[in-house]
Amino acid sequence: MAAGELLFTKMHGIGNDFVVLDGINQVVNLSSAQVQRIADRHFGVGCDQLLVVEAYPGEEADFRYRIFNADGSEVEQCGNGARCFARFVYDQGLTQKTTIPVMTASGLIVLNIQPNGQVMVNMGVPEFSPERIPFISERQQTLYNREIAGEWVSFSAVSMGNPHAVLQVTDVDTAPVGVLGPALEHHPSFPRRVNVGFMQVLGRDRIRLRVFERGSGETLACGTGACAAVVAGCIQGLLDTQVTVALPGGDLQIRWDGEGQPVWMTGPAETVFRGTLRL
Numbered sequence: 001m002a003a004g005e006l007l008f009t010k011m012h013g014i015g016n017d018f019v020v021l022d023g024i025n026q027v028v029n030l031s032s033a034q035v036q037r038i039a040d041r042h043f044g045v046g047c048d049q050l051l052v053v054e055a056y057p058g059e060e061a062d063f064r065y066r067i068f069n070a071d072g073s074e075v076e077q078c079g080n081g082a083r084c085f086a087r088f089v090y091d092q093g094l095t096q097k098t099t100i101p102v103m104t105a106s107g108l109i110v111l112n113i114q115p116n117g118q119v120m121v122n123m124g125v126p127e128f129s130p131e132r133i134p135f136i137s138e139r140q141q142t143l144y145n146r147e148i149a150g151e152w153v154s155f156s157a158v159s160m161g162n163p164h165a166v167l168q169v170t171d172v173d174t175a176p177v178g179v180l181g182p183a184l185e186h187h188p189s190f191p192r193r194v195n196v197g198f199m200q201v202l203g204r205d206r207i208r209l210r211v212f213e214r215g216s217g218e219t220l221a222c223g224t225g226a227c228a229a230v231v232a233g234c235i236q237g238l239l240d241t242q243v244t245v246a247l248p249g250g251d252l253q254i255r256w257d258g259e260g261q262p263v264w265m266t267g268p269a270e271t272v273f274r275g276t277l278r279l
């Protein structure tokens, strides 16, 4: 590899797309401006998030992976990215294991590549306390109300390692994602901004969901957003423990057995192409 060049793999999890870089066999040290450029759909490769795979020095995980939004910000967690990470390290021969513990900025998660190629992820235990999200509120509630873009909006707030607000809507097709998404993302109640999910409940085991992601805008799918929506639906008594989440890019299976339990996410991860970046 010539100086200033990096091998990359383009991947996606039901349309949430990634540039994945092997930081074990090549030196990856990108500035925020370089991440933005790579993620740009006109001047770069184009992606919602960029993932960097690294070795982990401790005993509890085999790898560490870092997640950067298209705006260059580094974030704590990414559900669709986790599944792509698992397929990446397995398909590239970086591991022979199908159960892979990996360290993220929000802690350890465990990935399992299933015989059918899908990846199941233990996404960890959701957190509701405002300071853990982080969200500015005097007390923890199932639903919060804030005046946003001139109207009162009701939402749940939950951390899946990263912050999420989940609004219930009657029809995701007509939901004001492009207005309320950025307004809530930047609302002063969320000091580290927030991912905003718009959930339409179709039944106790099926929802539709659109997500306006912090730092990336609306994406075709958000794994942590799907987990957060199911958890929000469960604490409101709207959903059962096993739910199919239909996102614009495809379906995810989410399971949550209730307070104190981890959220399980199952779905596909696909490689699209490989290439060389010239920085």
Ligand SMILES: N[C@@H](CCC[C@H](N)C(=O)O)C(=O)O
Residues within 6 Å of the ligand: 016, 048, 049, 069, 075, 076, 077, 078, 079, 080, 081, 162, 163, 195, 213, 214, 215, 216, 219, 221, 222, 223, 224, 225
């Ligand atoms: N697309 C991801 C979430 C990526 C990070 C998110 N935009 C954030 O800023 O927290 C997913 O599949 O979970």
